[in-house]
Amino acid sequence: MAFQILLNLLIAVVWMALQNSYTPVDFLFGYVVGIFVLLILRTVLRFDFYMRRVYAVFKLFLLFSKELIMANIDMIRIVLSPKLTNKPGIVAVPTRLSSDWEVTLLASLISLTPGTLSMDFSEDGRTIYIHNIDVPNREEMIKDIQDKFEKAILEVTR
Amino acid sequence: MIEILISIFVLIGGFFSLLGSIGILRLKDVYGRIHAATKSATLGVVATITGTFLYFLIIDGEFSGNILLTILFVFMTAPVAAHIISRSAHRTGIKLWEQSTVDELVDTYPEKERQLHQQAEKTERS
Amino acid sequence: MLEIVFYSVLVIMSGSLFICFLRAVIGPTMSDRVVALDTFGLNMIGFIGILMMLQDTTAYAEVMLVIAVLAFLGSVALAKFIERGVVIDRDLD
Numbered sequence: 001m002a003f004q005i006l007l008n009l010l011i012a013v014v015w016m017a018l019q020n021s022y023t024p025v026d027f028l029f030g031y032v033v034g035i036f037v038l039l040i041l042r043t044v045l046r047f048d049f050y051m052r053r054v055y056a057v058f059k060l061f062l063l064f065s066k067e068l069i070m071a072n073i074d075m076i077r078i079v080l081s082p083k084l085t086n087k088p089g090i091v092a093v094p095t096r097l098s099s100d101w102e103v104t105l106l107a108s109l110i111s112l113t114p115g116t117l118s119m120d121f122s123e124d125g126r127t128i129y130i131h132n133i134d135v136p137n138r139e140e141m142i143k144d145i146q147d148k149f150e151k152a153i154l155e156v157t158r
Numbered sequence: 159m160i161e162i163l164i165s166i167f168v169l170i171g172g173f174f175s176l177l178g179s180i181g182i183l184r185l186k187d188v189y190g191r192i193h194a195a196t197k198s199a200t201l202g203v204v205a206t207i208t209g210t211f212l213y214f215l216i217i218d219g220e221f222s223g224n225i226l227l228t229i230l231f232v233f234m235t236a237p238v239a240a241h242i243i244s245r246s247a248h249r250t251g252i253k254l255w256e257q258s259t260v261d262e263l264v265d266t267y268p269e270k271e272r273q274l275h276q277q278a279e280k281t282e283r284s
Numbered sequence: 285m286l287e288i289v290f291y292s293v294l295v296i297m298s299g300s301l302f303i304c305f306l307r308a309v310i311g312p313t314m315s316d317r318v319v320a321l322d323t324f325g326l327n328m329i330g331f332i333g334i335l336m337m338l339q340d341t342t343a344y345a346e347v348m349l350v351i352a353v354l355a356f357l358g359s360v361a362l363a364k365f366i367e368r369g370v371v372i373d374r375d376l377d
Contacts, residue, residue, distance in 0.1 A: 071197045072174060079181040079194060088190060088255060111237035112200065117193055118237070119244045131189045131244065165289045168334065172293035175327050179303035182323060188315045195323045206330035207348070213337050224345035228329065228352055235356040239322055242360055246367035247315035
């Protein structure tokens, strides 16, 4: 992946030299040309095109923005309701993610999304203890977290 | 036109800041308050600063990297601070609210800390 | 028109800062106070952002960044202090 970015930068610099004008706009244009060159070379050299990961990061960001806004609508409902009827609780959620980096990202995303707050990790770091502001159904909540974020994170890192 | 956009951002920011504070005042236990603090206050601040960034970028034509860095920093640190405060609160034996249903975290503690929790419960009752 | 919006949001924000202050004073446990102070810092960042627009200067951008850093470090240090009574772990395993 680092090699591909280096190659892309090199193509951009060569493009600037060919145009004989060294402005940021030319560099950006050269970079876009480099992306297309890599896209075509991908079939010949058989490497994994890195823009796919950039796309996955973009998708994760979109999902995160949507969830953040949903989280706040949820908070409005709970905070401004005249009587507090929510049932909080702490639930242990196992995760399939393996590296520390991925688990950290998952925990941070969980903290910023609806009604959930990551509190602690188990010894081996594969179970996250999550405080949920409203737990009507334990199994459903675990499944929800695993479906939503784990998939998106796995797409970025694998 | 751009003034309306900036006004919307700033008003949303003010509203969510107030909502976070009301949540901190109204919810019954520490963990609920941390929920309000991380979610509403973070979104409120980020919306306000985005409005500020747009104001300087479009009306004054001045790109301010510092403001962008602040947005990034707030997004990065809010979950970490919430995590560490809630963990320390739970480990020092602060109880959950009475309406709470499950607590699977206490079961994982060593014997000494579980006694701390039971002690806290006893002093609450007496 | 923008000025009216800015001033009204400043009033809302000061109300929110006051509520955080109340929680920091009455909060039954130490953790409550830490949460309230953390939110106080966050709200202050937004407050300064609006002041920047009112006075039409980017001179306070660094101030915002420093307050963000200090609020974060302060809450982490206080939380560690409540948890074990030690702020910096010296044993690096």
